[in-house]
Amino acid sequence: MITLLVLAIVLIGAMALLVYRLATFALPFMLMLEAARFAFATGAGRIGAGIVRFFAGVASFGILALLFATLRAPVQQASNYYNGAERTLGQEARIIV
DSSP states (O other): OHHHHHHHHHHHHHHHHHHHHHHHHHHHHHHHHHHHHHHHHTTOHHHHHHHHHHHHHHHHHHHHHHHHHHOOOHHHHHHHHHHHHHHHHTHHHHHHO
């Protein structure tokens, strides 16, 4: 029974990692496809749509990679705020909290 619980927890963690990876790579791919479809529909031709697809994919992946690197989760921001307040106030913060 314990083995199944541990296996379930590990599988939930693996699924969370998979969802994160898909959000990182599938979203730029979908943006790239939609930009290419739009370019082809407006008369850019196959070569023009391919060029638009390439630049849209590179730009969207770069922007999303930058956002993932610079933005932090709200929980992490709250913990950093708490730790900063504790360092600033010293012992008083530990007594109050």
